[in-house]
Amino acid sequence: MALVGLVRVSTSRQETRRQHDDLDPICVRVFEEKVSGKLRIADRPGLRAALDFMRPGEDMLTVQEADRLGRNLLEGLIVLNDPFRQGVAVKILHGIAAGEHTERSLILDLALAMAEDRRRDIARKTRDGLDAAARRGRKGGRPRVVDDDKRRAILARRAEGQALREISRGVGISLAVVHGEVKVAEGATAAAAPDFTSGGTAVGTAQHRTIVRRRCRSVAPPKRYPDELSVRAVRLYRESDPKPTIRKLAAQLGVHHEALRNWIRQAEADAGQRHDRPTTDMAEENEQLRKRVAELERVNAALRDASAYFASELGQTRR
Secondary structure, eight states: OEEEEEEEESSTTSOOHHHHHHHTTTOSEEEEEESOTTSOGGGOHHHHHHHHHOOTTTEEEEESSGGGTOSSHHHHHHHHHHHHHTTOEEEEOSSTTOEEESSOOHHHHHHHHHHHHHHHHHHHHHHHHHHHHHHTTOOOSOOOOOOHHHHHHHHHHHHTTOOHHHHHHHHTOOHHHHHHHHHHHHHHHHHHSOOTTTTOOSSOOHHHHHHHHHHHHHSOOSOOOOHHHHHHHHHHHHHOSSOOOHHHHHHHHTSOHHHHHHHHHHHHHHTTSOOSSOOHHHHHHHHHHHHHHHHHHHHHHHHHHHHHHHHHHHHHHHO
16 A cells, blocks of 8 residues: 655744655655645645545555644544545554554544644643743734735725625635725724714715625624525526526525525535535534544543643652
């Protein structure tokens, strides 16, 4: 069985030589990526390329340690689950889960749980270091990625009614950053809005009224629709020729346009026509994995407590 290697580090400044020294001599090909292990499979080009290259039942994905697959327990389980379903085995060279794996096991899940725990510990120590530096008058942290031009582009796209994910892809900035910028801007707009209830100005500016209308159109209301309606809406969209605009069809059906857009995208994902979101079956399986993660985290916490207890008992014995 041929071995296909995966090398991963979180940042471009980290060194990959040690992983290559272990993998290059034994693997027919080694793929490398410099991304966070907390990202989804779709956001990890090296892992995607390795899985696409491999032949089910003939090749084995090989990593130096379990945390190279992912330092987020849930994503690590998903990373393992997909190859196992395709008949692809995984080989880990070092660590408590060292060996060949063709299916999930407690020791493999525990190795990923420990990797996530180490990642949290690194993040905690980093925050402590930044807080200590701030108390000494030094400002640390990651530099801001949004300048004035990008902020104007984000707000202009939002004013046109674009969804946050569309803005994120168009501007090339993460969804979390886009959400933060929009939230700050909308908060400032709300604070500057005239007071209609306490004797304030009865007529706002034309610009303010325009912003309010656009916000009302673009933000989906907290409303759930029956499954029959979503099925009928998707069928109408698919059977229409030419295809109607989503806003027009949504207005005819009496649903929010973003809800209809999500139904259509989900149906396309279920049919294998798009790969930027999980299928319904995968989403249900991910939910089961989340429950398993919660259980493993409780086990991990219990193991840490037990380890601390036995360490203290051993220390007293030695004294």
